Amino acid sequence: MDSKTGPSVGDPTLRRRIKPWEFVAFFNPQELRKETCLLYEIKWRSHKIWRNSNQNTSQHAEINFIEKFTSERHHKPTVQCSITWFLSWSPCWRCSEAIRKFLNQYPNVTLIIFVARLYWHMDQQHRQELRKLVSSGVTIQIMNYPEYHYCWRNFVDYLPGEEDHWPKYPSLWITFYVLELHCIILGLPPCLKISGHHSNQPVLFSLHLQDCHYQRIPYHVLVATGIVQPFVTWR
Template sequence: MYRKKMRGMYISKKALKNQFDPSKFPRETYLLCKLRWGESDRSWIHWVKNYSDNYHAEVYFLEKIFRMKPYTNVNCSITWYLSWSPCVNCCYEILDFLERHKNVKIDIHVARLYFKDSEGTHRGLKKLARSTQVKINVMNMEGKFSCALWDRERYCWYFCCRWKIQPKDFKRNYLPGQHPQVVYLLYEIRWRNGSIWRNWFSNNRNQHAEVNFLENCFSDVPPAPCSITWFLSTSPCGKCSRRILEFLRTHRNVTLEIYAAKLFRHQDMRNRQGLCNLVMNGVSIRIMNLADYSYCWKRFVAYQHGEDDYWPQNFAAYIFLNWRELGHIFLGLPPLLPY
């Protein structure tokens, strides 16, 4: 049954782009493999993917595809290119396999991190990294690995913070009393199975951060119930509010909650009406408080050791004023703040 679904030893260019683009979050996991025995110059290549929860791609390869040669004294080197890093269970399955096959070494390159906020996943990856039979790295633009990534003392911080925004960018753009040109959108997607996806977008010359999320994050994701939380450096404009509503009308099983550091051109009636329309259609909109800043800092910011929290007390007055203005918007009252 499995082999009927295979398309030879090569995957399509479309699948490669969609599955290994780290800015996208496909539901499947692809494993591209290169295997070489001994000192031979010839390599055997193959690929698999998970078709169900019964077999993850890594386990399927180890149990169904890999076959040890009769002469077990010959070394075997395996290279994997994974669209997602191994889950905690797969980490231990890989280690068990290597315990039984001392002549095998696996070099793993991953496009993105799976369940990156799970302590169990951290422990599993840590055990893999410490194995003398495993190398694990993040793919770069050429499809190769990043050098010196798995420093024994710093690997976990580097690996898990690679996707996060820099502290200076967070502090500068999430100031509640200023309006930088760049708008950041930090997001969480919570799926029914308990997994959480976290990442971020920003605006560019062509479109706002909200539209970037809607067009790039969900374009290849099959319809499935989930709840989305945005932490925006500024609230949506009127046009983005309309795009958000269009998205929610076509994704009835998705809920959206928005936290904004400040209001975007709150005196513009189109922006005020856009926020009202979102709320009337079930979207929760709040101004970020100090606890929200701390939450974002711990989960989205690549802070250095010793900077474990961010609690900007001097934001309190600005937070209160933005909160009051947002209340005026929802009540249909005139603007409170002069600018």
């Protein structure tokens, strides 16, 4: 791919790429849209890579992917591959259950999930099922700059000369989601409140400092939020 000309016309993934405005609209962590977008990449043992996308329809995007994958005749339970999802929302509890069942059916499939936002993160059922996903071996992380850049280059039909024009959202917003995801995985009560759920209005964060939470969250994450100052040892 030539960064000066954009995605090549001969690129087999071109017809499966989304428009730049779609990527920005779906994956902006500062907005809480109702719709969900899933960008996915499947790496096979043959070193071939499949990339595509889907959105929520009458059912969630995760379920659409699972049904499509399991309906393929050549995708037998013994198939071996690595799947990476880039989701605009983290899975709800029902989708988390469906993902675990899917992986039980396909034990040789590994799944890594990057999310732009946490879906109804204060709901205990959503939190519990996300923890179960992690316990079952699924990697869940918040999308950061490397993931945004990667998605832009590989899933977006950007214009010629715009390879480096991927959206660079404020890092603090990303860090807040990282902080709350740590709380979810560690089984801690929610410490981050987000207003404006499921609207296209700007998101507002408020943190409720509780010492019991922060004693168990990695120090570098706390420093990144600006909540605590780096510890300096004086001689």
